[in-house]
Amino acid sequence: MTDDDWTIPEITVAVDLAILTVKAGSLQIMLVKRGIPPFEDELALPGGFLESTAEDLDSAAARELTEETGLRAEDLHLEQLKTYGGLGRDPRGRVVSVCYVAFTPNLPAPAAGGDAREVILTPVDDVLRPQVTMAFDHKEIVADAVERARNKLEYTTLGATFCAPEFTITDLRQVYEIVWGERLDPRNFHRKITSVPGFLTPTGGRVTRQAGRPAALYRRGPATILHPAMLRT
Amino acid sequence: MTDDDWTIPEITVAVDLAILTVKAGSLQIMLVKRGIPPFEDELALPGGFLESTAEDLDSAAARELTEETGLRAEDLHLEQLKTYGGLGRDPRGRVVSVCYVAFTPNLPAPAAGGDAREVILTPVDDVLRPQVTMAFDHKEIVADAVERARNKLEYTTLGATFCAPEFTITDLRQVYEIVWGERLDPRNFHRKITSVPGFLTPTGGRVTRQAGRPAALYRRGPATILHPAMLRT
DNA sequence: CCAAAAGTGTTCCTCTTACACCCATGA
DNA sequence: TCATGGGTGTAAGAGGAACACTTTTGG
Structure with missing residues (x-):
């Protein structure tokens, strides 16, 4: 100034x-x-x-x-x-x-x-x-906000803030799928997300939502950036 | 509102x-x-x-x-x-x-x-x-601006805006090294940067700055994002 | 010839992708 | 028991890191 x-x-x-x-x-x-x-x-x-x-x-x-x-x-x-x-x-x-x-x-x-x-x-x-x-x-602001959300999912742990306090890995994957408008492989998503240190802390709890094997419950971990990043295709 | x-x-x-x-x-x-x-x-x-x-x-x-x-x-x-x-x-x-x-x-x-x-x-x-x-x-604003510059080098072709209209790959690498405060391998940098389509357009010119083999000159290409990104260590 | 900088090739390793397969539950 | 979703194993390929090696100039 x-x-x-x-x-x-x-x-x-x-x-x-x-x-x-x-x-x-x-x-x-x-x-x-x-x-x-x-x-x-x-x-x-x-x-x-x-x-x-x-x-x-x-x-x-x-x-x-x-x-x-x-x-x-x-x-x-x-x-x-x-x-x-x-x-x-x-x-x-x-x-x-x-x-x-x-x-x-x-x-x-x-x-x-x-x-x-x-x-x-x-x-x-x-x-x-x-x-x-x-x-x-x-x-225009809405469009910019959505764009920001889509980008932040890639390199931060922000996705978990869209989830309830306790959530399954499938819950988190659906957040990614919905925000990005893109299908993700559940198996690879699971492996990748669990391999990021500090992203998820297991609560020990398990839930069955509709059918199938119960899923483990997690809480947000202390990590804030995602490394390596989850890249869109 | x-x-x-x-x-x-x-x-x-x-x-x-x-x-x-x-x-x-x-x-x-x-x-x-x-x-x-x-x-x-x-x-x-x-x-x-x-x-x-x-x-x-x-x-x-x-x-x-x-x-x-x-x-x-x-x-x-x-x-x-x-x-x-x-x-x-x-x-x-x-x-x-x-x-x-x-x-x-x-x-x-x-x-x-x-x-x-x-x-x-x-x-x-x-x-x-x-x-x-x-x-x-x-x-505080200066610190934020520097941080923005450092981040943008990773995933955009912004580095070239710090260079003269015609520049060598070494010029561009030095921009990265100076902004990031980090040494980069000249060989890998060269390969990576030239493999991004649309980042650099060769002018055909060559220059020798101090010694050694002359370097090819480039201009900025039309690309604006860097894919895959140049990640810091 | 030698030093110096440009540029290429090669190897190892990490991460992604695609998909086969096994696990644990409800009906 | 089977359908359904949770979770692991694995092999192929892309990209990154490290570095040997070749190329082309000036002195």
């Missing part, structure tokens, strides 16, 4: 959230239906304006998360995605939006608490269809 | 630039010495405030780039890094800074044109030493 003319341009800063989860066989995103103009009745990301006095960006994201969905930031992975500042993105004026992505396990209930009028979970594939529109430039 | 109370919190948006180059055997970053308070005489990233009426974020970054260094955005790689919005980061008030990283070949001359009082190139290793301080939270 090279300082000088200390004016206050009329710009507002918002924080928006792309909250992703895996549910019912698809990657879903939490959206709100707007209750007031602009874009009344259209779909938008949960979010709000940054309060200038009392919070940094990460705190603002955590606050909006709790206000609009009831989720707690400590329970999920929340990271900055990108900042959007196109000129025409908000008809009310100049709004720069700092966007965050969150990854959560199958949510207890969208629990439309707080500010939000109506909170819904939708498969991202539905939202990203060409004929579907969203408020502001939020559709 | 869930709209509602349409107030204008007193927040200012800045755009800062982390311009990286490889020069004289080290990874260097372009910094300005501040001429006025706060942080007078301290080192800072080039940047400035976002003009609310006429430019999106990318344009603002390109404008600041040209104003403060004389470089043109078309000639280099400029991408958004991260947004910094800590509470105490600017003593004048609440400033949210959208930061960009740029990668350029050995610069013609820091050419202190435009706003900047004094523009200097410094090795990032010097700047990141514990005893060195910078204005605002710019030291």
Whole structure:
């Protein structure tokens, strides 16, 4: 920054959230239906304006998360995605939006608490269809968030944050398959994932979901990066 | 965003630039010495405030780039890094800074044109030493920018943007060695890099730098991602 | 000829892929 | 008992690491 003319341009800063989860066989995103103009009745990301006095960006994201969905930031992975500042993105004026992505396990209930009028979970594939529109430039943000999720599965242990506290290797593989939209060999996936030190810690428990041999249960381990990476084809 | 109370919190948006180059055997970053308070005489990233009426974020970054260094955005790689919005980061008030990283070949001359009082190139290793301080939270930003550069070398063809328009494979290898701070086997590097389709296009030219067999000259090819990736050890 | 840097060939090893096979349960 | 999913073994191939060796220049 090279300082000088200390004016206050009329710009507002918002924080928006792309909250992703895996549910019912698809990657879903939490959206709100707007209750007031602009874009009344259209779909938008949960979010709000940054309060200038009392919070940094990460705190603002955590606050909006709790206000609009009831989720707690400590329970999920929340990271900055990108900042959007196109000129025409908000008809009310100049709004720069700092966007965050969150990854959560199958949510207890969208629990439309707080500010939000109506909170819904939708498969991202539905939202990203060409004929579907969203408020502001939020559709582009959704696409970027999904892309981020897909990439992070490759080289981090993030996949497990989409799973319940205790999960089987098949649960985890299905997360990969759903997010990537790609079939994976269960045998090779099993071997690879169990060979990454610190990714999975066995609980000792076993479950039978539908039929067949019971699967071992695991919890998330301390590892955060995946080495060697799980590469897509 | 869930709209509602349409107030204008007193927040200012800045755009800062982390311009990286490889020069004289080290990874260097372009910094300005501040001429006025706060942080007078301290080192800072080039940047400035976002003009609310006429430019999106990318344009603002390109404008600041040209104003403060004389470089043109078309000639280099400029991408958004991260947004910094800590509470105490600017003593004048609440400033949210959208930061960009740029990668350029050995610069013609820091050419202190435009706003900047004094523009200097410094090795990032010097700047990141514990005893060195910078204005605002710019030291943290420098660290993040360097980290981004290191990672991008692994899976993109970005390394070539640090080289002159025509370069040898040894030039490119030295970029990797300098940015990563790690020796690479020249033979294996040569084989690997030439086997990536579209990364390098031979110009037919040859040069002898100091001694030995002349090296073939290459230009950047159309490829942008590196597959398979060049992994660090 | 010799030093030095460019570039090729070769071997070993790790990881991926594809798939045969065995294991443990419910019906 | 058989169907179903969990989990292991294994062989072929791709890519990485280490390094011997050849090529082409300047002095």
